[in-house]
Amino acid sequence: MESIVFYPAPDRGHLISTVELAKLILSQNPSLTINIIVINPPIKLGSTAPYITAVSATVPSIKFHHLPTVSMDPNSYPNSMAIMFDHYRLVNPHVVDLLRSFSRDFTVRCLILDLLCFPALEIASELNIPAYYFFTSGACCLAVFHQLPNLYETTSQDFNDLHTTLLKLPDFLPIPLSHMPEPVLFRNNPECLYIIECATHLKKSAGIIVNSFESLEPKAVKLLSSSSTESPVYCIGPLTITTVWVCFQSNSCKKSAFGLERSQQRFLWVVRNPPSENQRKDPMNQPDPDLDSVLPSGFLDRTRDRGLVVKSWAPQVAVLNHVSIGGFVTHCGWNSVLESVLAGVPMVAWPLYAEQKINKAFLVEELKLALPMNSEPESGGLVSAAEVEKRVRELMDSEEGDSVRKRVVMKRDEAMAALSHGGSSRVALAKLAESWMRN
Known part of the structure; x- marks a missing residue:
């Protein structure tokens, strides 16, 4: 054998x-x-x-x-x-x-x-x-x-x-x-x-x-x-x-929530529980988050008709391939990038760790399949709610977002051909x- x-x-x-x-x-x-x-x-x-x-x-x-x-x-x-x-x-x-x-x-x-x-x-x-x-x-x-x-x-x-x-x-x-x-x-x-x-x-x-x-x-x-x-x-x-989902610091979650709310776009958001200091060596085994503590007061009620917040996990491949998905805010993990390309979904690139900053550079500058999120949650949670709002709006409504969308559809077709x-x-x-x- x-x-x-x-x-x-x-x-x-x-x-x-x-x-x-x-x-x-x-x-x-x-x-x-x-x-x-x-x-x-x-x-x-x-x-x-x-x-x-x-x-x-x-x-x-x-x-x-x-x-x-x-x-x-x-x-x-x-x-x-x-x-x-x-x-x-x-x-x-x-x-x-x-x-x-x-x-x-x-x-x-x-x-x-x-x-x-x-x-x-x-x-x-x-x-x-x-x-x-x-x-x-x-x-x-x-x-x-x-x-x-x-x-x-x-x-x-x-x-x-x-x-x-x-x-x-x-x-x-x-x-x-x-x-x-x-x-x-x-x-x-x-x-x-x-x-x-x-x-x-x-x-x-x-x-x-x-x-x-x-x-x-x-x-x-x-x-x-x-x-x-x-x-x-x-x-x-x-x-x-x-999918391996990423963790934000609590203040980053709140600022991201304000940006999503102000964008007026429909959204699905998966929220993981940020690890405490004594849990840093085991970041993937966290209990479900307390949404009331990591999100702004009243956020879930105010966005109830156009947004859904899911605790810890969602079937990302199935979600990305749904006809209603118009964009993906991603940490630029390569698995997620490939899943997004195969689904023909444009990205907002928001790297966190490992090789993800390199991936972001290629996605934004070389491949032109993503718009950049320039704030980085890892650097003290300095994410800007205004930037979240700006990037989400640009991805959905701007000429630049439309260009990214057309390129990612082209790459989707190439991926399908490569696998055929x-x-x-x-x-x-x-x-x-x-x-x-x-x-």
């Missing part, structure tokens, strides 16, 4: 996108068995157990294998990211054991690992298993990520201090270094060194699988293909994923699978 092994990062967004990729592979190669290695993290990242149970029951060719728990003291680390980065190294011996056990029962064609799990790359090399990276964000972000090691070597300052310094890639818009993900803003942080090491390992893989489609980011794909010849890039997506029989994503997947079977 033949198998492909996946090793995703443990949070829900990465695990679910991995399973979606596995399903795509099985749709074209039904005789394969997919073995997925699941980390038991030392911190809570949101329960994946119900999801894993559901997938196991409905797709028997996908099998999950949980790594043993590694003893760690979370209190000795500065944050949850530092804990997880150390954990990826500490579980390596258990990954070796699993891969060896798979090899006894299967012909293991390749290992597909999340870039954050790069310590396992050396294991694959030792066991003579081809290893591919699965990059869960887009090709534009990967093109920036590819430059990080060189940037780190050519400057001695923190990226956070280089607000006027721009990263310039061929044929791309300049990106401020301050837009880099938070872990790499300060060069002496252990998390920064880990991310730089991740990026350094990109060319050491047999190939890189990107969660995007080529026609959405053609310049990035061209750049990566010319600079990463040792590691071919395969644009397999877009993979539509269930003979489309670029299907061809890339077939080419990738063929390379595995030749090994």
